[in-house]
Amino acid sequence: MRRNHDLLLEAAIDRAGGLAPVVVTSGALAAALLVWERWFHTSVLGLDGSWLGSLAYLPLLWLLSAGSILLARPITDRLDVGRRARLVWDAIAICSILGVAFVVVVVVHDLLFAPPQPTSAPGASYLTDEQGLWPAVRHGFGDSLVAQIVLLPIALLAGIGFRDRTNAPLSEASLPTKPTRDPLTGRHTGSTAALLSRREALQFGAAGTIAAAIGSGGLVTLTTEKAHAAAPVDVTPWLSRGVSLFINEGTKKMIDGTPVYMWGWGFESEGVMERDGLHTPGPVIWTHEGETVELRVTNTLNENHSFVINGVVDSGIISPGETVELQFPAPSAGTYLYQDALNLPVNRVLGLHGALLVMPADRTMRSHPALDLQYWEFTSQWVWIFNEIDPAFNAMAQADRTIKPSRFTRDFVPRYFTINGRMGSLAAHVETAPDTVIEDSLDNPALIRMVNAGIATHSPHMHGNHVYVLSTDQQLEHQIMWKDQVMMKPGVTRDIFLPFNIPPNAVYWPPHPDGAAFLKELHGTDMEGKFPMHCHVEQSQTAGGGLYPQGLVTDWKIK
Amino acid sequence: MTDTDHSNFDDGHGADLEGAGSKAGDHHDFSDPLFFFDSTPVLGSVDTPGRVKPDKRFEMKVYGRKKRMPDGEDIEFWGFEDRENRANKEPILPSSPMRVTEGDIVHVEIKPAKRQHTLHLHGIESDTHNDGVGHTSFEVTGSYTYQFSAGAPFRALGDERPKTRGAGTYLYHCHVNTTLHFQMGMYGSLIVDPIEGPGTAFHNGPTYDIAAERVWAVGEVDPTWRDLGHAAGMKGGDAGLNQFNPVYFHINGQFQPMRRGKTNPRRVISNKSVATEGKVGGEPILIRYAHASYTRHSIWFEGIDSGKLRVEVIASDGRPFDGLAPNFAQPFELTEPLEAAAAERYDFLVTPLKKGSSKATIVSYDWITGKELGVVKTTIRGL
Incomplete structure (x- = not known):
């Protein structure tokens, strides 16, 4: 069972740049502190003492140094300063914390073993032969200040050595450049199956926002998020075993800043938990044919809700405060929409939806056992869930007013359009949407499981490659078409196959170096090979009635 | 990003934007609603990289x-x-x-x-x-x-x-x-x-018969959007672009006749750029249908019901149903109305079986309510 404080420690280590930099830097700090103090006391102050005795303090100082680094980095991450200034602040914060810790060590040492000895050395007037707390504190502070002469340069150098590589923005830093793939789902553990724990983020508020990434195999790694980014990376988790869901409420910020009340999901699975989370869509639940799915669903709200997968499982009404346990054999391979089917489609569109995906029993990387592996084996798989929001109805739900489905459908004026709960630029960059934006090298096909949880008919359009439409609502297509547009009616799931081919009409591939260099200079980042996916019912490209293209859009990239 | 960059996108008419450009800086705030706007470079004239002689x-x-x-x-x-x-x-x-x-x-x-x-x-x-x-x-x-x-x-x-x-x-x-x-x-x-x-x-x-071939770009027009500026809504504010309420319906710019402010389903578009004809027993007609709007369409050839036409769907989105790997798609005969979403294309191979004209109908449905918004009709004649 993985507990929260384990996650917090890992998060702190990750934030500080990883275990190795922390160990090396703290070791250097501890050794320098020890050698310097020893040398200062014997050579400058002319005192005697044994090296062996001092060496006994090394483990303690090492631990204190490591602790200082772990505490300091989250604090400095909150400063909105440039790269160089941040290095200086890092060093100051680490040395301050370590300095105070060292004072405590000296004081305890003095009180337990020996009082400070007076000396004639200039500048050492802080030492007296008196006993007691105050002289010990003066001794500690004096030594600590003197020690800063060596500590500050080391902290600064270590920062230059490690910080840039390890704690730069999320994309380059904490996401592995060559992500490892989960052998069962094909997902990139650590990058695509990342999960932000909202509660942990709040608990660790003073330390900035922490994102915990959960590999689909249950492997937990951690990623950090830029502290100044206004919106946290709220990643849809992929869960498989021992899943508990919690129907929650809360407020989400739309991309234009408008706060909107929504229903959403908290979860708990294999020790990872965010019981009071507000995920819309809910966690992706994945399993294999032939397995049994066990779910617990708790309604924490004050009106009835339900958990339904059409033709698979129906919880019936879940009363306020009630928890239901559902157990059902995994249905045939495919992508399923789970939803609160009460008051359909109102409760679904207000946030209570998510995806269940069932993979073939033979553990092959295809969406359906009848598909020929020669053609349809994928390298990675993704879930894209579409939805739209009319804040007027969300406000009605917040006020506990009854919403009639007939009125909902008739008067619904969508103002925000989401893919995996995000809009526009937040949905189109891997930094903020690692569960949506697909980046891979050529000939690594991606299976995309599209789910329309909303109320509108969408028409996703893929740039860069045509896609093959494999199935609709778990049924293999009679005719697998090669399309650049895929109709998505409300409540429908469709699996598409993105071949990651060379864009067929490119005159050059790799793209002409002049063009690639030009785009890189324009955008400040590598743009070649980056293509949008957006809904071609273009109203869905707006937010709040304008702001093109801040709606149902994402990007995919050939690396 | 500076404020002056925003002025690149001017919705006033005739603003000179020559050479203006904005660069995405080191700091990418994706949650800024103007992010795409700010990070979209607006350039004057750009060279084509690796330009070769065109055919x-x-x-x-x-x-x-x-x-x-x-x-x-x-x-x-x-x-x-x-x-x-x-x-x-x-x-x-x-x-x-x-x-x-x-x-x-x-x-x-x-x-x-x-x-x-x-x-x-x-x-x-x-x-x-x-x-x-x-x-x-x-x-x-x-x-x-x-x-x-x-x-x-x-x-x-x-x-x-x-x-x-x-x-x-x-x-x-x-x-x-x-x-x-x-x-x-x-x-x-x-x-x-x-x-x-x-x-x-x-x-x-x-x-197919080249003379009878037609592109049917089927579109709709919402007149209320006509008064909006070039960059309506791009800088924030509600431009109403999330609501599409079409009034006029057309194929290739040939508008469906109206009556009392609504499309008149009793009339047909007879313009020769839309309506077509083919000889019974001759080469078939190729109709290249393209959804050029934001609704859901339903396409039907009434000649199928009356036995005047045989309609096969032979391609979609620029990809033929040519029976080749990996998808081995085969042309299929149309036996029920075909639904199409925004920007989809279907190529119909229409074979006249009997003499006489029959209607082809495309109905537009609202993307949320599913309500019928309007219709366009034209004719295919067997000679």
């Missing part, structure tokens, strides 16, 4: 003109027009057609004249630089020549493998503030012929 070349200027609707209203349209269509006083709706052959290197030059536009060759998949999407590349105010190779699959210049799976119907359009610009009429058809040339649907595919 086909088009030069598209941007126009804005008014057109009289069936109820007497004058409505503004924007679009692209090539050299041959410059003399027009009326808007060209859809924009000037392009026709190329598989294997051609094609150049499409756009000259937006001051306000920024792009040309996205929907369904044609080139490199990012030539994809015509602002937020991944740039928007153009001066001129840019999009370069691509027609046909698929295609790996690199100098690759001599046959390019034989990309013949079909494409729909190019402007990709700047697309919600508005597409709806204003900035779209047109791009037809890729197989190496056999016009008259054959795709490589080793069925032949």
Whole structure:
């Protein structure tokens, strides 16, 4: 069972740049502190003492140094300063914390073993032969200040050595450049199956926002998020075993800043938990044919809700405060929409939806056992869930007013359009949407499981490659078409196959170096090979009635 | 990002944007609603990287003109027009057609004249630089020549493998503030012929009567969007672009007759650019249907019910049903209305079985309520 404080420690280590930099830097700090103090006391102050005795303090100082680094980095991450200034602040914060810790060590040492000895050395007037707390504190502070002469340069150098590589923005830093793939789902553990724990983020508020990434195999790694980014990376988790869901409420910020009340999901699975989370869509639940799915669903709200997968499982009404346990054999391979089917489609569109995906029993990387592996084996798989929001109805739900489905459908004026709960630029960059934006090298096909949880008919359009439409609502297509547009009616799931081919009409591939260099200079980042996916019912490209293209859009990239 | 960058996107008419550009800085705040806007470079004239000699070349200027609707209203349209269509006083709706052959290197030059536009060759998949999407590349105010190779699959210049799976119907359009610009009429058809040339649907595919071939770009017009500026809503504020309430319905700019402010389903569009005819026992008719709007369509040929026509669906989105790996798609006969979503294309091979005319009907449905919004009708005649 993985507990929260384990996650917090890992998060702190990750934030500080990883275990190795922390160990090396703290070791250097501890050794320098020890050698310097020893040398200062014997050579400058002319005192005697044994090296062996001092060496006994090394483990303690090492631990204190490591602790200082772990505490300091989250604090400095909150400063909105440039790269160089941040290095200086890092060093100051680490040395301050370590300095105070060292004072405590000296004081305890003095009180337990020996009082400070007076000396004639200039500048050492802080030492007296008196006993007691105050002289010990003066001794500690004096030594600590003197020690800063060596500590500050080391902290600064270590920062230059490690910080840039390890704690730069999320994309380059904490996401592995060559992500490892989960052998069962094909997902990139650590990058695509990342999960932000909202509660942990709040608990660790003073330390900035922490994102915990959960590999689909249950492997937990951690990623950090830029502290100044206004919106946290709220990643849809992929869960498989021992899943508990919690129907929650809360407020989400739309991309234009408008706060909107929504229903959403908290979860708990294999020790990872965010019981009071507000995920819309809910966690992706994945399993294999032939397995049994066990779910617990708790309604924490004050009106009835339900958990339904059409033709698979129906919880019936879940009363306020009630928890239901559902157990059902995994249905045939495919992508399923789970939803609160009460008051359909109102409760679904207000946030209570998510995806269940069932993979073939033979553990092959295809969406359906009848598909020929020669053609349809994928390298990675993704879930894209579409939805739209009319804040007027969300406000009605917040006020506990009854919403009639007939009125909902008739008067619904969508103002925000989401893919995996995000809009526009937040949905189109891997930094903020690692569960949506697909980046891979050529000939690594991606299976995309599209789910329309909303109320509108969408028409996703893929740039860069045509896609093959494999199935609709778990049924293999009679005719697998090669399309650049895929109709998505409300409540429908469709699996598409993105071949990651060379864009067929490119005159050059790799793209002409002049063009690639030009785009890189324009955008400040590598743009070649980056293509949008957006809904071609273009109203869905707006937010709040304008702001093109801040709606149902994402990007995919050939690396 | 500075405030002055925002002024690049001016919705006033005639603002000079020559050479203006904005660069995405080190600090990417994706949650800023103006992020795409700020990070979309607006450039004057840009060179085409690795420009080679083209087999086909088009030069598209941007126009804005008014057109009289069936109820007497004058409505503004924007679009692209090539050299041959410059003399027009009326808007060209859809924009000037392009026709190329598989294997051609094609150049499409756009000259937006001051306000920024792009040309996205929907369904044609080139490199990012030539994809015509602002937020991944740039928007153009001066001129840019999009370069691509027609046909698929295609790996690199100098690759001599046959390019034989990309013949079909494409729909190019402007990709700047697309919600508005597409709806204003900035779209047109791009037809890729197989190496056999016009008259054959795709490589080793069925032949058809060239004279009877029609593109049906089926669109709708919401007049309330006509008064919005070029960059409506781009800088924030509610421009109402999330609501599309079409009033006028057309095929190829030929509007369905109206009665009392609504489309009149009893009438048909008889203009020869839409309606077509073919000999019984002769070559079949190819209808290239393209959804050029934001609703859900349902397409039906009444001649199927009466036994006058046989209709086969032979391609979609510029990809033939040619029976080849990996999907082995086969042409199928239409036996029930075909539904299509925004920007989908279907190629129908229509064989007249009996003499006489029959209606083809395309009904538009609201994307949320599913309510019928309007209808367009035309005729196919067997001779």
